[in-house]
Amino acid sequence: MNTFDYEISLIKEIITKNKYKQEKIERQEKKVLAIKKSVGRDDFFKGKNVDLQLDITLVINEFEYEDEKELIFENKNYKVVRTYSRNDGLIELTCEEVKLV
Template sequence: MFDVEIALLTENGFTRDKIGNKIPTYAKNALFARELPITRNEYYTAGQNNVELSRAIIVHPFEYDGQKLIEIDNTTYSVTRTYKRNNEEIELYLTQRVGRQ
């Protein structure tokens, strides 16, 4: 069941802070996803490659357009890996971003 509300973040420009540094701004595309458990094998394999998987979700391929950032519950995640299960579903494996919350 697709019951997890997520937002796909797409970079759509820059703003500047007080000292003139460029800060990216993002457009949010809200949709629903289904959360998957991360298996022991996936977690172990990711750890061997110095990656810590945080979450795995499923979305419809026609809704996902290669975005690298996803927001769930006001937490921003990076898309680490994708896997197309079939023509109706694509799995997204996410790691939590440290710099931007």
């Protein structure tokens, strides 16, 4: 049985405007528990064909996911490449590691 053994931070970008109508991007971080899975062989090779390095799949409760496009897991930044809503109330987030320059 899979258990929620890992903590991840979902990153949501909110665009706000100051009193001068200038846009400002704020990053909100929300911590949730996750199950860590390997990327499936088919997804891995399909990703390679389109220059994606699919590194990890994380499973969280679907009600906690608000279409965030980035997350932090084990001190690494990831971009959410694909989501898959399961019929058990969970959602799979297939991610690519973002290499910071």
